[in-house]
Amino acid sequence: MDALLNVILTPSFFYSILRVTTPIVFAAMGMVVANTAGIPNIALEGIMLIAAFVGMMTSALSSSAWIGLLCAILSGLLCAGILAFFTLYYRTNVILGGIAINSLASGGTVFALYLFCHDKGTSASVPSGVLPQVKIPLLDQIPVVGEILSGHNILTYLAFLSVIAVYILLKRTPLGFHLRAVGEDAHAAESVGIHVMRVQAVALLISGFLASLGGAFMSMGYVSWFSRDMVAGRGWIAIAAEAMGCSHPIGTALTSLLFGAADAFSNAAGVLGWPADLVRTIPYCVTLVGLILFSVRQYRRSNHKRRKAQNQPAAKPVG
Amino acid sequence: ACSTRDPAQTGGTSSATPAPTAQTGSYTPKNGESLNLVLLVPGLLGDKSFFDATNSAMDLIQSELGAQVKTVEMGTDQTKWYPTFVDYCEDGSYDLILTVSDSVNDTLIQVAEEFPEQLFINVDATMTDVPDNVYAMLAKMGEMSFLSGMVAAKKAEELGVNQIGFVGGLDIPGINEFLIGYIDGAQHVNPDIKVAYSYVGSFTDPSKAKENALIMYQDTQIIYTAAGASGLGVFDAAKEFTAKGEPRFAIGVDTDQAMSLKDSDPEAASLIITSSIKNIPQYTCDAVERFLNGEIPWGTNEMLGLKENGVTIAKNEFYEKLLSQESRDYVDAEWQKVISGEVTPLDTVGMSTEEVEQIRQAAKP
Amino acid sequence: MNRERSFQLLRTAVSLLIALAAAYVIIFLISDTPLEAIRIFTVGPFDSKRHLGNIVEAAIPLIFSGLAMAVVFQASLFNLGAEGIYYISGAVVSLVAIFYSMPAGIHPLVIVILGGVIGAAVMAIPGVLRAKFNASELVTSLMLNNILLGVGLWILTNFMRDPETGNQISYKFAETALLPKIVPGTRIHFGLIIALACVLLTYLFLYRTKWGYEIRMTGINRDFARYSGINTAKVIIMAHLVSGVLAGMGGAVETIGLHQRFEWTALPGYGFDGAMIAMMGGNHPLGVVLSALFVAYLRVGADMVARLSDVPTEMVSILQALIILLVSAERFLHTYRQKWIEKGVKHGRAA
Amino acid sequence: MEHISKIYGNGIVANEDVNFNLKRGEIHALVGENGAGKTTLMKILFGMEKPSSGTITLEGAPLEMNSSEDAISHGIGMVHQHFMLVNSFTVAQNIALGIEPKKGLFVDSAKVNDFARELGEKYHFDIDPTAVVGTLPVGIKQKVEILKALARGARILILDEPTAVLTPQETDQLFAELNVLKDLGHTIIFISHKLREVKAISNRVTVMRNGRSVGVYDTDELTEEELSAKIVGWEGGGELEKAPCTPGEVLIRAEHLSYYGGAQVPVLDDVSFAVHAGTVLGVAGVQGNGQVELVELLTRARELEQGRVEINGMDISRQKVRALREGGLGYIPEDRLRQGAAAGASIRENLISCSYYRAPVSGPAGLLSNEQIDAFTRQSIADYEIKCGSGASKISMLSGGNMQKVVVARECSGQPSVLIAEQPTRGVDIGAARIIHQKILSLRDSGSAVLLISADLAEVMKLSDAVVVLYDGRIVAYFPDVSAVTEEELGLCMLGLQRHAPERIQEVTK
Ligand SMILES: Nc1ncnc2c1ncn2[C@@H]1O[C@H](COP(=O)(O)OP(=O)(O)OP(=O)(O)O)[C@@H](O)[C@H]1O
């Protein structure tokens, strides 16, 4: 236990939480936007994977991490565009479309990896770009806080900025209004001449954009190469985080952090020799328990309200 | 003909006798011209481990022995393996069907019995009842990890620390053989040395491996990784620590990972002391040569350890740079002792979960 | 109405053709022997009894998971838990297959029933959480999948790993535990009969019993169900339990049908396959059988082309993506559909 | 609009060679039975549906429309029959949706509110721009809908059954507002099944039958009876016969019902009444005065807070919905799409939702009997003249009126001893309404107790034996004999301008 605390009560542990959370936050924000427009995007996992690959490949070809990032984003937009085309225009079931994109990504990236560097495992033999880490002046002078908050990859900061951006987008901008209206009542939106399909397509594109940033982080920030299936379920975790965060940007960011913390904890516990098979379930258990507690509380609260109302003194004596 | 590598680099003596070429062998290929071989991989290439190594063995066999070769990935779904084997057996034009790893054993035995005329070689497996038309070889992972353990312990000695680490892919026997051999080798140098260990939980999640290593590197200077593609994360973590001015080192596995990263990531490569390697390409090519000469002991499972030159560690520029001459001499000397039988590393093959648990707990910091 | 249905068939056929054509183009681009590869891909699965058998045996687990997903989907519940259930059910029944000896006929029976019970027990968790507290079953089931994988691996490592092998696999199952093969020359096993029985039972359950009626009405309109006096909480739990039984049985059947040991070290993927198959089959048991067979055919074809020619296996997933996108594209060709229907109406008027 | 035909994807011919023209500044009524194709024609005019053939000409120029956006840009606005409002948005946000005033990149929420307020003032619509739409009564929602269309500069305004959910007073107010609009130069298309309203407001009327237009008439030329005959295609109809009532024991008894639902002020305040076997008690009232809550309490869609309800002698707080239904409760809900029907299921499946679980529909081992279901379906389709392909077609393919008949058929099939009928003929054409009214009366005659909640005063007066008026959550008036009251009297009570003495109201609990 002491050993565990020694590992956990360090700035680098909290630093690692932010790093672990980065790709999840991106994808979860993507899900928030898509879900708000009533079109759940479960292709996040695949989009991240494709973006991770494309980012690696193009940065290797161009020797520029920024071009890599740009191409990763374009690939994310392209995937989301394909998904939008089929699910919105051709009315493919959106869940099926997501499964299809995920399938395309898991096979397609390995296939492309093989064509690109004759290796079906990783691209480590090819030098590819890494996005810079940012030392925040002043902040990095502060002892503990600086160590935790400064020196992250630029995408980590972008991830948390994206939370604010999504919040403003949804609450303050006309597009956000349209997204919400379409998600809540597509007919109502249509009746005022909002092009429902177009708005949903934009939502999917935004979510593809955000997920592609998460993917780029995987291969160009977190580590500096691509390896098969490297997203390893983070897209699904993001979907869980979004559901637990009730589609609200801030709530979703918090649940993503919760998950990141549990993941960082499981890493620490794993290093200390806890049973590996069980330790790896910690983040999922935490999410599950968190969700249960959250739901029970919601349930209680609604019950409580009802009971409170019952106990209220009658406006007129009964009888 | 198969041992194209400089034998000096491997440290041990090659067991391969100068081999005759395919044409001069006593075996006549089925199609009358060249040898026709297929490798059935029970999984997917890109594991950076025995699948990839066996695949490169096929290239070697093609270039050295002029054989026709083909590699087939059977995928991770075990139920697909049997039909694949049967397709190739029914084809009937293959002189030899090669395959690799333990996971395929059940299928191999079943198929071998159904097609007694077909010959099979499993290039890296433990098999108890080997059918008469099958020959199995096994590279002793424990012994190559024994070398890594010695290297790690010597490096720790040089750094003046008493702890080394290990990051595995999954907590499974195949990986624990690496761990136990490693612990054994390290304790051979320093009986009191502590070995921290952890498992990534996946062979394909380098980011998670990096997280593991970043934690472990906080109080450990050297980490040996046996985690497939995830292992790359460990090198990345070493690089990150070193960049902060706290030098950290790693030992790779399966292929000479320092050399393969040298161009793409020189900083990471310069922190990899060595890599423990199975000589699969060489000994597989040797085996095919022996097959041509009619020297294969069908129906047996041969163990290939340090003595048989089945395993080795990489001795490259980084090894020389990162480990002192004195330590390297020590490793070579002990290596010879293993070959001569003076030193016997622990036999890790078929070790029970309890034994593994006992050994790794005892060495835990 | 009939005209609409025939258009539906036509559209499906056209989208299949397009998907196949796309596959052929890919094959042409990457293969040195494209014609041979295309031949293998297209007719290979039908060229021998054994290959036909491969289709059927590959379809069996898909049928179970497709049925399991169809039941929850019919209740408008989005639960992807079949994935984890396959795994844990396989792991636990393996213990029984290894360590208990029973008469030949009884042993598999016990195992399949046990699988069903495990599946139901696991599915009860998201079911109850959803019914009682309205916790998203999508999230709970996704989380459970990963937890069950960890627990299953732990069981495998600590209770049944075969130390004779260097791999993460269990001891061999007892001979009595295995499902008998029923078609000589193939590996088609008794699981097929169980699967078809489940198809029939699921059909009857969903469409001919009052419980199925409750599930479907709850799925279509929960307010309506509540208004009609249906206890929707009970229905949600019931749908989960039935789905769990089907998935659990699928896991057990697959484990003792085609395997001789427990050898999964990762989630086997049947949960997502099941979702795909259920949706392609319109959440109808018969549709599930058809789409399971079709997906199995594609996979066997792709496996064959990967193993017999130079096209890599990864092509399957690309192809699968194309087919899913096109086949389920409801409005694909819809302009033609409108014309087709208008023409039909005019013909009808003229006659 | 000339030679418009529309064939839906399911092969239904909704419009066939329809000609329809509109003169500037007129109010043009569009009438016809359920499923006659009125809505479809209007959706085509509004760009939401593409016609299979035919042309639309606006002020001499041919009009090619791909979406409602195009229609709006041509100055056409439509108020749909089912509300098209985003419930979680405020009134102002709903009105401004799609044409939001901006400040930089952001929505200028102050301007949004001002815009809505100014618009309301301009057209004399009394609305609170900041109210959340989901909490508003239907009458206000209807106004928001109209403002929405006007906000987009609609010169042609399509109103699809705007009065179906309104009280007479609200309708009168709406008509006043429509006349203002007409005077401002707007052209209005008005769809309704209530011929009195058609007579009152419109200049011309187009009659549709079976997807074809039967003719265009000046409203003044026709009497209500003539119009009615044009719609159904035959003469006749006549008054409903209503036998004198023979009250029996009390089957519904509500005592001191109060309900807050989390709010500070009661939604229902000490409501007590009793309904006897063989009688119809009508509940009149402007929507939003507690009717919805009352019904939901009686049917256990909400938990009772204070007070007690007995139905057929059962204390309902101890019963589940199923037990209530078992005990003889039938319930025709207000919102057929939300509660009354499973839109994705077939007609036959919708017909058995009350009886599926017990004999004879459910046989041994829970198996449903197809023969029983088919027989019952055939019977219902025949009895209620439900226009449909077959019992196996989806209920969502039916027009609203026919859907309602399915609901009524189901609820009345078990000869319920207690029937709660909430807006039973909302948006239903005359023929269908007649069938439904007859059914309700025949239930009453066979000894059932009926509680009728309706915003349609004519309906309340036609069917009820006695009437209570609900105002602000309280019963403010009780008329033991309907034949002795006038609509005006009732209307005054509904608006809270007239109240009866507590002693008189007390009578209703007897
Ligand atoms: N989207 C649709 N798809 C298929 N059929 C439809 C669709 N909309 C309407 N219909 C059918 O077209 C016919 C005409 O419907 P429409 O809505 O135009 O009638 P209506 O005159 O508005 O009837 P009501 O008075 O009940 O509103 C009906 O039979 C209806 O079932």
Ligand SMILES: Nc1ncnc2c1ncn2[C@@H]1O[C@H](COP(=O)(O)OP(=O)(O)OP(=O)(O)O)[C@@H](O)[C@H]1O
């Ligand atoms: N997409 C659709 N598919 C099938 N049927 C439809 C579809 N859309 C509408 N309908 C049917 O067509 C009918 C007319 O559509 P609409 O929404 O205009 O009803 P409505 O005019 O409000 O009906 P009512 O006046 O009877 O209340 C509806 O009753 C509905 O059942």
Ligand SMILES: [Mg+2]
């Ligand atoms: Mg209509």
Ligand SMILES: [Mg+2]
């Ligand atoms: Mg209507």
